[in-house]
Amino acid sequence: MLLNENFLMESQWGQKLFHQFAKEEPIIDYHCHLEPQTILENKRYENLTQIWLNDRGAGDHYKWRLMRANGVPEKLISGDGDDYEKFLAFVQTIEKAPGNPIYEWSHLELRRYFDIDLTIKKENAPEIWYQANQKLQTDAYRPKELLKMMKVKVVCTTDDPIDDLAAHEALAKEKDSLKVLPTFRPDASWGITEEHFGEYMGKLAQCTHQKIESFTDLTQALSKRVTYFHEKGGRLADQGLNTYFYQKASETELNAILTDALQGKRDFSKKETAQFKTAIQLHLMKCYHQYNWTMQMHMNALRDDSATMKQRIGINVGGDSMGDQVNLASNLVSLFSDAQEQAILPKVILYSLNPADWLPLATAMQSFQGEMIQKLQLGCAWWFNDTCEGMRNQLTVMAQQSLLANFTGMLTDSRSFLSYPRHEYFRRVLCQLLGEWVDQGRLPEDLTYLGKIVKDICYGNAYHYFGFFEE
Numbered sequence: 001m002l003l004n005e006n007f008l009m010e011s012q013w014g015q016k017l018f019h020q021f022a023k024e025e026p027i028i029d030y031h032c033h034l035e036p037q038t039i040l041e042n043k044r045y046e047n048l049t050q051i052w053l054n055d056r057g058a059g060d061h062y063k064w065r066l067m068r069a070n071g072v073p074e075k076l077i078s079g080d081g082d083d084y085e086k087f088l089a090f091v092q093t094i095e096k097a098p099g100n101p102i103y104e105w106s107h108l109e110l111r112r113y114f115d116i117d118l119t120i121k122k123e124n125a126p127e128i129w130y131q132a133n134q135k136l137q138t139d140a141y142r143p144k145e146l147l148k149m150m151k152v153k154v155v156c157t158t159d160d161p162i163d164d165l166a167a168h169e170a171l172a173k174e175k176d177s178l179k180v181l182p183t184f185r186p187d188a189s190w191g192i193t194e195e196h197f198g199e200y201m202g203k204l205a206q207c208t209h210q211k212i213e214s215f216t217d218l219t220q221a222l223s224k225r226v227t228y229f230h231e232k233g234g235r236l237a238d239q240g241l242n243t244y245f246y247q248k249a250s251e252t253e254l255n256a257i258l259t260d261a262l263q264g265k266r267d268f269s270k271k272e273t274a275q276f277k278t279a280i281q282l283h284l285m286k287c288y289h290q291y292n293w294t295m296q297m298h299m300n301a302l303r304d305d306s307a308t309m310k311q312r313i314g315i316n317v318g319g320d321s322m323g324d325q326v327n328l329a330s331n332l333v334s335l336f337s338d339a340q341e342q343a344i345l346p347k348v349i350l351y352s353l354n355p356a357d358w359l360p361l362a363t364a365m366q367s368f369q370g371e372m373i374q375k376l377q378l379g380c381a382w383w384f385n386d387t388c389e390g391m392r393n394q395l396t397v398m399a400q401q402s403l404l405a406n407f408t409g410m411l412t413d414s415r416s417f418l419s420y421p422r423h424e425y426f427r428r429v430l431c432q433l434l435g436e437w438v439d440q441g442r443l444p445e446d447l448t449y450l451g452k453i454v455k456d457i458c459y460g461n462a463y464h465y466f467g468f469f470e471e
Helices: 012-022 036-041 048-052 061-069 083-094 101-114 122-136 143-149 166-173 197-208 215-231 251-262 270-291 307-312 328-341 355-366 388-401 421-439 447-466
Strands: 027-029 152-156 179-181 236-242 294-299 347-352 376-378
Touching (some): 012 421, 012 447, 048 122, 101 122, 101 421, 215 270, 270 294, 270 328, 328 355, 376 388, 421 447
Parallel strands (some): 152 179, 236 294
16 A cells, blocks of 8 residues: 555564654754745745745756656746646656655655645546645645644755845744754855856955955955854855865965956866865864854765756756766865864765765764764765665665764755655654664664664754754
């Protein structure tokens, strides 16, 4: 039976762990792409398409990629086509997606939010559309209420250093148990090869009320923004590195690179690009360490593969793929060693889109542990690895190379308010894996011991690790 109460779990011990310990735990979503302004406005969505697939051109590009593979016209994916026709196109796509996590997630989302247990197929489309839309017209289906429905306690959005964080500030003033906190995403600050780098520097200078003419000016501006984010509740940063090469540089070299970039140069050498990126990382690590932040590092992603798609539709629309930088771990080791020598190494979570990196990263991070519980973490299975098998593999690597019981658990990395059943999916995978180890005699038949590990990975570790609830 599709999505029965024990789906993904054959082990009876896994079933016990899920139903008795994991199922009812709250959620800390420490990395997502929800818009804080949308949470603040808390407006109702008109129909299922707008909340599930496409809201004024923004949507869930996990689903968009599948629709393109099914030959759906772009007008019915990211475009301005009729909402019901978009929904039908998605339904017909899902019918062809057995084995894809989107198939299971989509059914789970209908079950958990709308109590709709119909199979997603063309014959059921009118009834699914009707039932979901009826509920979406009620106040119980506004964004804040949807988050509370899933017991979400913390949402960490992804924000540019130049953002004013006005929505976060307004949300913080509300008498509400839900915390919506900013995350510092500074990628643009080292994007010297990007077309709009000079324009971005101007905006950064404006919001920090200073000039940016030297590398010291730039680092001072970034320091100011880290402080500002901290004052608004920020406790994490997220570096979208894609690739990373460690390369030291003198202050003279960094000033020369920045001057050229501000004057419009974009064809920098690989060495210059690496020098600038490394210097920014080290400065930001110092800032994060000062405030006891956690630095997330997302790596080995290829962005905007299709120049045509980027030109026609834009970025973050499902045109990315897995990278294949082979010497990632050795370059990170050099960066971490440098930071450790300067006593500025912060808490770090390492995510690679390429699972071939997980074992090298997990072994490398163990060389820099100390001072606290699990200072460095292997991040959860990310993006294209957000599958049953991907989650199992990541959990296994974390267990074999470090301490699984210290893992900070799942996040959504999503732009959708209906994505939170992914936490349930992860918890089922976790419990099944632990249950298998019990069945194999690798773990004791001890519900108290195992239950604590499960509850900690689902919620408790994130609660203590990030410091969201510390005054």
